[in-house]
Amino acid sequence: DAKTTQPTSMDCAEGRAANLPCNHSTISGNEYVYWYRQIHSQGPQYIIHGLKNNETNEMASLIITEDRKSSTLILPHATLRDTAVYYCIVRVEAGNMLTFGGGTRLMVKP
Amino acid sequence: DSGVTQTPKHLITATGQRVTLRCSPRSGDLSVYWYQQSLDQGLQFLIQYYNGEERAKGNILERFSAQQFPDLHSELNLSSLELGDSALYFCASSVRDEQFFGPGTRLTVL
Numbered sequence: 001d002a003k004t005t006q007p008t009s010m011d012c013a014e015g016r017a018a019n020l021p022c023n024h025s026t027i028s029g030n031e032y033v034y035w036y037r038q039i040h041s042q043g044p045q046y047i048i049h050g051l052k053n054n055e056t057n058e059m060a061s062l063i064i065t066e067d068r069k070s071s072t073l074i075l076p077h078a079t080l081r082d083t084a085v086y087y088c089i090v091r092v093e094a095g096n097m098l099t100f101g102g103g104t105r106l107m108v109k110p
Numbered sequence: 111d112s113g114v115t116q117t118p119k120h121l122i123t124a125t126g127q128r129v130t131l132r133c134s135p136r137s138g139d140l141s142v143y144w145y146q147q148s149l150d151q152g153l154q155f156l157i158q159y160y161n162g163e164e165r166a167k168g169n170i171l172e173r174f175s176a177q178q179f180p181d182l183h184s185e186l187n188l189s190s191l192e193l194g195d196s197a198l199y200f201c202a203s204s205v206r207d208e209q210f211f212g213p214g215t216r217l218t219v220l
Contacts, residue, residue: 032207043112043200043211044153087153097143097166098209100153 004088009105012082018075020104022088025069031090033064035073036098039084044100047073047086078108113137114212116201122218128189131215135182135203141165142184143209144176148197159184191219 005023012018024033034049048055048062050071055062061074075082087103113136123129135142144156146169155168159178170176173191178184188195196219202209 034207036209038153041198041214041216043114043202043213044209045112045211046208049207095141095160095204095206097155097158097168098145098153099155100145102152 004090004101006086006088006101006104008102009107011107011109012075012078014080014108014110015077018078018082018106018108020073020075020086020088020106021070022073023070024088024090027068027090028092029068031092033062033068033071034089034091034098035060035062036087036089036100037082037084038087038103039081044087044098078106080108080110082106083108112210112212114201114203114210116199116212116215118215119213120216120218122220123191124220125191125193127191127219128187129191129217131186131188131199131201131217133184133186133201133203133212135184135201136205136210139203139205139210140182141204142178142182143202143204144170144184144186145200145202145211146197147200147214148194151197153200156186188217193219195219 035047036044038044064071085103115134140161156170158166202211
């Protein structure tokens with residue numbers, strides 16, 4: 001599975017959009033981009049995933065560049081409860097294990 | 111609530127001992143994954159079972175073993191415990207794209 005690079009930490013004001021970047025320059029054509037988050041030692045939580053088209057669900061939007069070498073997770077209106085470590089993961093197919101990197105520690109501030 | 115349950119929540123034991131961690135997947139999920147999260151290693155995949163059979167192995171020590179039973183619950187056995195085995199142990203189950211994580215078992219080895 002391709003390796004990902006994420007900033008170590010980010011801050012966001014409550015109510016504003018949080019944009020979390022991820023670089024995956026060695027991604028292969030059949031690899032998906034997944035985002036999970038972990039709120040303070042709880043089990044990681046699935047957020048969203050995509051292959052090449054932009055995706056949106058009730059939690060977030062995922063924007064994948066045309067060359068697929070990077071992506072951005074957008075939390076449209078961040079709340080204090082969105083404070084967590086966000087992991088960007090690239091993997092070939094569902095049903096495989098997840099390989100977690102260091103993630104981005106997002107701090108949402110009032 | 112992910113629907114994945116893990117017991118016990120906390121476990122304190124001594125070096126050299128053996129413990130068993132239990133995981134009940136979501137109803138209908140055939141795949142179970144075990145992950146270890148320690149302060150210095152982050153979240154690491156240990157092992158995966160699918161419908162009772164071992165499917166993938168990660169960084170699992172020889173002192174650790176796991177199995178999945180006919181009712182699909184899984185157990186992770188850790189033996190000859192060392193101080194460095196102190197960590198959060200997560201179980202996840204999946205169907206298709208999303209992995210659902212349990213709340214974890216916090217193991218402390220003294």
